[in-house]
Structures are given as C-alpha cells and as structure tokens.
Amino acid sequence: MVERYIKEKRRMELIGLEIPVLSEEDNLGIEYLADLLASYPLKDGDIIVVAETLISKLEGNIVKREEVKPTPEAYRLAEKLGKPPEVVQVILDEAREVVKVGEGFIITETKHGFVCANSGVDESNVKDGIKPLPKDPDRSASLLREMIERKTGKRVGVIISDSMGRPFRRGACGVAIGVSGICALWDKKGERDLFNRPLKSTEVAIGDELASAASILMGESHEGIPVVIVRNAPVPFTDGKGKDLIRPKEEDLFR
Amino acid sequence: MVERYIKEKRRMELIGLEIPVLSEEDNLGIEYLADLLASYPLKDGDIIVVAETLISKLEGNIVKREEVKPTPEAYRLAEKLGKPPEVVQVILDEAREVVKVGEGFIITETKHGFVCANSGVDESNVKDGIKPLPKDPDRSASLLREMIERKTGKRVGVIISDSMGRPFRRGACGVAIGVSGICALWDKKGERDLFNRPLKSTEVAIGDELASAASILMGESHEGIPVVIVRNAPVPFTDGKGKDLIRPKEEDLFR
Numbered sequence: 001m002v003e004r005y006i007k008e009k010r011r012m013e014l015i016g017l018e019i020p021v022l023s024e025e026d027n028l029g030i031e032y033l034a035d036l037l038a039s040y041p042l043k044d045g046d047i048i049v050v051a052e053t054l055i056s057k058l059e060g061n062i063v064k065r066e067e068v069k070p071t072p073e074a075y076r077l078a079e080k081l082g083k084p085p086e087v088v089q090v091i092l093d094e095a096r097e098v099v100k101v102g103e104g105f106i107i108t109e110t111k112h113g114f115v116c117a118n119s120g121v122d123e124s125n126v127k128d129g130i131k132p133l134p135k136d137p138d139r140s141a142s143l144l145r146e147m148i149e150r151k152t153g154k155r156v157g158v159i160i161s162d163s164m165g166r167p168f169r170r171g172a173c174g175v176a177i178g179v180s181g182i183c184a185l186w187d188k189k190g191e192r193d194l195f196n197r198p199l200k201s202t203e204v205a206i207g208d209e210l211a212s213a214a215s216i217l218m219g220e221s222h223e224g225i226p227v228v229i230v231r232n233a234p235v236p237f238t239d240g241k242g243k244d245l246i247r248p249k250e251e252d253l254f255r
Numbered sequence: 256m257v258e259r260y261i262k263e264k265r266r267m268e269l270i271g272l273e274i275p276v277l278s279e280e281d282n283l284g285i286e287y288l289a290d291l292l293a294s295y296p297l298k299d300g301d302i303i304v305v306a307e308t309l310i311s312k313l314e315g316n317i318v319k320r321e322e323v324k325p326t327p328e329a330y331r332l333a334e335k336l337g338k339p340p341e342v343v344q345v346i347l348d349e350a351r352e353v354v355k356v357g358e359g360f361i362i363t364e365t366k367h368g369f370v371c372a373n374s375g376v377d378e379s380n381v382k383d384g385i386k387p388l389p390k391d392p393d394r395s396a397s398l399l400r401e402m403i404e405r406k407t408g409k410r411v412g413v414i415i416s417d418s419m420g421r422p423f424r425r426g427a428c429g430v431a432i433g434v435s436g437i438c439a440l441w442d443k444k445g446e447r448d449l450f451n452r453p454l455k456s457t458e459v460a461i462g463d464e465l466a467s468a469a470s471i472l473m474g475e476s477h478e479g480i481p482v483v484i485v486r487n488a489p490v491p492f493t494d495g496k497g498k499d500l501i502r503p504k505e506e507d508l509f510r
Contacts, residue, residue: 002281006291009273009480010472016265020258021449028257036261100508107508115423124448163459166421167509168370170502171440171460173467175424185426193379194276194479204418205426206471212428213468216461216488217265224449225264233471247425253355253362254422254509 012232016217016225022054023127024062030140033058034147037227042148045237047157047230049214050144052177053125054226055134055160062129063090081106087121090130094119099255112137113246114177115255116164134160137178138241145180157182157237161211161218167254174215176207177242183207184240206235207245267487271472271480277309278382279317285395288313289402292482297403300492302412302485304469305399307432308380309481310389310415317384318345336361342376345385349374354510367392368501369432370510371419389415392433393496400435412437412492416466416473422509429470431462432497438462439495461490462500 019036022028037048056062070078070085074092078085082104092098095108105117110133114120120133134140137160145158160178165171176184184207191199214228249255274291277283292303311317325333325340329347333340337359347353350363360372365388369375375388389395392415400413415433420426431439439462446454469483504510 002277002283002287003275004287004291004294006272006274006295006482008270010271012269012271012472014267014269014468015263016267017261018264019261022257026257032257032259036259039259040261102508124452124454125450127450166423167507168421168502169430169460169463169500171458171463171500173428173460173463188474195380195382197379199379203426204470204474205424205428208424208426208428209467209471212464213269213471215459216464216468216490217267219443219459219489227261234474235471245424245426247423252422253357 010232010234012230014213014217015229015231017227017229018224019227021224022057024057024060024129025127026057027060028058030055030058030143031147034144034151037148038151042152042154042156042229043231044154045156045232046154047159047182047210047233047235048144048148049159049161049211049228049230051218051226052134052137052160052162053122053131055137055140056131057126059134059140061134062126062131064129068130077101077106087123087130090132091119091121094121094132112177113243114164120162133162133177138180138243141178141180141242155181155237157235159207159211159214160242161214163215174208174211174213176211176245179207179240179242179244181237182240183236183238184242185244186236205245207240207242210235265487265489267485269468269472270484270486272482272484273479274482276479277312279312279315279384280382281312282315283313285310285313285398286402289399289406292403293406297407297409297411297484298486299409300411300487301409302414302437302465302488302490303399303403304414304416304466304483304485306473306481307389307392307415307417308377308386310392310395311386312381314389314395316389317381317386319384323385332356332361342378342385345387346374346376349376349387364504367432368498369419375417388417388432393435393498396433396435396497410436410492412490414462414466414469415497416469418470429463429466429468431466431500434462434495434497434499436492437495438491438493439497440499441491460500462495462497465490
C-alpha cells in the first residue's frame with residue numbers, strides 16, 4: 001500500500017515591476033535603474049532580471065538610422081529579407097558570422113558569441129532608431145549588481161534577459177545574456193537521484209530558466225514590466241556569467 | 256526630467272510539492288496523482304506542472320531490461336556510445352529518425368516528434384528498468400486536468416515537463432511535452448509595443464517558459480519535487496497542446 005500525502009516543500013515568488021517608459025534619448029545610465037531598485041524593498045538573495053531593451057536604452061546603445069551607410073551586401077540581403085537596408089547593416093555590423101539565411105530573418109553569431117536571429121537587433125520598444133544587444137551584458141549585469149549591493153547592503157543576483165528562438169521547437173523563450181552574482185550553468189554531475197544513484201551528465205541552464213520564468217511576467221515589454229524580482233529561488237550565489245551559457249562552435253553538433 | 260518610480264505590477268507564485276517516492280511497480284495510474292492534487296487547496300487558474308518521470312511511473316511505462324532484445328545495430332551503437340545495448344535498443348525503438356550521433360549520446364526525433372538526446376530515454380529516478388517518455392503526453396495532461404477539474408470544480412491547466420538540451424546554448428532547460436487547458440505557443444503578432452506600434456513576428460513558447468520556471472524548483476527530481484503549481488501566471492486558458500511547440504522538420508533551418 002502506497003502512502004498518500006502531498007505537501008508544500010518550497011515556494012518561489014516572481015514580482016513584476018513597472019518603471020517609467022524611457023526613451024533612448026534620456027541617456028540615464030545604469031545608475032538610474034540601480035537607484036530605482038534600491039528604493040524597492042529588496043531582500044537578501046533576490047535575483048533581479050532586467051530586459052535587455054532597458055539596458056540598451058539606459059546605456060544609450062541605439063543606432064540612429066540616418067547615420068547608417070549600408071554596404072552593397074546589406075542592400076542585396078535587405079531585398080531578400082524584406083528589411084530596411086539600414087537595419088540589415090546593423091545586423092551585419094553586430095555579427096561575427098552569418099550562420100544561415102532564412103525567410104525574413106538571418107541567423108548570425110553575434111560578436112558576443114550568441115547564435116540568434118538578426119544578431120538580436122530590434123526596432124520594437126525603442127522610440128526611434130535601431131537597437132542592438134547591449135555591448136557587454138555580463139559587464140552591465142555586474143555593474144548593476146555592484147551598485148545595488150553598495151546602495152542597499154543586500155546580496156543580489158542580476159540577469160540581463162533576451163528572448164530567442166531555437167531549432168526543433170517553435171516560439172521564443174527567455175534566455176540570460178548577462179549574469180552576475182549567481183550560477184548561470186549548474187553542473188549537477190555527481191548529485192544523487194531519487195534512488196540515491198549519482199546523476200550522469202546533467203548541466204542545467206539555470207540562468208536561462210530564470211530568464212524564461214521572468215519572461216512570463218514581462219511579456220514582450222509592451223506590458224511595461226522590464227524588471228522582475230525572483231525571490232527564494234534555490235540557486236547558488238556563485239560567480240556565473242552569461243558567457244557560460246554559450247556553446248562553443250566546436251562542441252556544437254548543429255553548426 | 257524623467258520621472259522616478261518603481262511599483263509592483265504583477266506577482267506570480269510557484270509552489271513546489273512533495274509526494275511519496277513512487278516506484279514503477281506501484282502501477283498507480285494518473286488518478287492517484289489527481290486524488291493527491293484534489294486534496295491540495297488549488298485555486299482557479301492554477302497551472303500544474305508535472306515531471307514526465309512521474310507520469311511514466313504512474314502509467315507503468317517502464318521497459319524491463321531483461322525483456323529487451325538488442326539488434327545488431329543497437330550493439331554497434333552501444334559500443335560507440337558507451338551505453339548498455341538494451342538502453343540503446345529502447346532509444347532506437349522510441350525514435351522515428353536518428354538526427355545526429357554525438358559522443359556518448361544520439362539526437363533523435365521521437366515518435367512524438369520531439370528532437371532530443373537519446374529519445375528522452377532515461378535510467379535516473381526509476382528503481383529499475385529503462386524509462387521512455389510518456390507515450391502520449393498531451394493525452395496524459397488532458398486526462399489529469401479533467402480528473403482534477405471533476406474532483407475540485409476548479410479550472411486548471413496542466414503541463415507535463417521534461418528537460419532538454421538545445422543547439423547553440425549549453426545546459427538543459429525545462430520544456431512542455433504535454434499541455435492541456437492553457438495556451439502552449441502564444442502568437443503575439445499584432446499586439447503593441449511600448450510606443451504603440453504593432454509587434455511583428457512574436458511567437459512565445461509560453462508552455463516551455465512555464466516548464467522552465469517549474470524546473471527551477473524541481474531540480475533533477477532528486478529533491479523530490481515532481482509537481483509545481485504556478486499561481487497567477489498571465490497565460491490564456493485556451494486549448495494548447497505540447498505538439499504546438501514542435502517545429503515541423505520542413506520549417507527547420509537546422510535539419
């Protein structure tokens with residue numbers, strides 16, 4: 001006869017935060033966000049997930065359309081993709097390699113090493129201009145974390161999140177492009193299963209799972225929730241980086 | 256001068272639930288879990304995420320090692336992969352197509368259509384034997400949802416989750432292999448951005464994001480949390496399926 005019980009073992013909470021709608025021209029810097037967050041009742045161990053759009057705006061990392069001079073290659077691709085040549089030029093400027101050309105989008109490897117559609121370049125949620133990914137998301141995450149910790153005395157983790165498609169499965173999911181103060185890729189090798197046998201190969205993309213969880217509340221930023229606090233997540237506060245989640249080309253069966 | 260405010264806009268909660276450790280021999284059926292969940296104070300709109308291991312055990316969907324007769328192909332692959340030939344045979348039996356052979360694992364397309372390592376076949380968290388994925392996870396999800404709704408009168412969503420690796424990024428993430436009662440793939444085309452312009456192509460894998468969020472609490476099941484309730488998730492209660500998240504081969508740039 002099998003026992004019957006069900007009981008709560010662990011609770012985690014996600015809090016979606018609204019801040020003023022910013023324009024890239026405000027050029028406010030990361031400290032503006034650190035100040036806002038320091039005025040919120042943070043707790044030790046909170047993980048703060050910030051949409052990359054907000055970081056790019058705070059850092060003034062937006063390309064003005066009229067300042068882009070498309071090359072002949074950009075014009076050629078623009079026609080094929082049905083995108084403005086200026087946007088295609090920014091996509092190419094952000095790319096280290098074009099991986100595949102699809103219908104209406106290209107898959108590139110960005111200078112950071114992310115393999116994603118259109119180098120992560122976007123025209124949504126910015127007032128004007130073309131928005132690349134933040135230049136160094138791990139550095140932005142670390143800067144924001146240090147500012148918050150200094151202002152509040154609380155220990156926090158920070159994730160800069162984006163939303164990316166993937167092969168084999170439809171739809172985009174939240175991913176962590178910048179991480180600071182917490183584990184990003186969690187190696188569980190050697191931990192035990194339910195029957196006390198060691199797990200074989202189990203690397204968990206915990207940074208991406210946290211970004212996906214936050215993305216449920218953020219939506220596509222149009223709901224105006226660019227920041228989500230994850231509270232009571234059972235995640236180690238180690239020295240993870242967004243870069244830990246990038247699979248090197250030579251290890252990748254699909255490149 | 257930019258305004259300064261930060262305020263809570265939305266809260267979501269995840270509750271990790273412990274139930275007795277089951278063995279596949281108990282052969283309890285989905286109703287056992289429905290009864291346990293009906294004894295928990297569920298709320299209207301709760302989304303219940305269940306680890307696929309638990310479903311396979313409840314459904315008695317475990318292959319006995321001694322009943323597997325490996326073919327010569329399984330023996331050949333077993334040597335290459337460093338896996339027991341019986342396990343390789345089950346992987347092949349579950350596969351519709353071998354997509355790639357890697358070091359120590361193969362990528363297959365399962366009979367369901369999932370492209371994943373080793374057809375999702377697993378030896379962890381089962382007492383003995385070899386565990387394939389549930390035969391029809393959408394059907395299991397729908398069965399569990401209907402039982403819970405009948406027993407409680409609450410409207411709920413159900414996700415059967417697994418953990419899968421992916422190209423380009425390291426580590427595994429929670430994914431939704433079975434879905435019932437909620438949206439799985441959310442098409443946001445036509446919704447508006449922060450500056451009131453329509454979003455272009457934005458399909459969100461909301462089922463996978465929910466599975467990833469739950470996976471943060473589940474760990475690799477060795478913490479004994481096979482069920483997570485997601486409360487207050489802003490997700491439409493439509494008729495989604497796990498199959499909605501499968502990208503057809505002919506649409507996939509990487510196959």
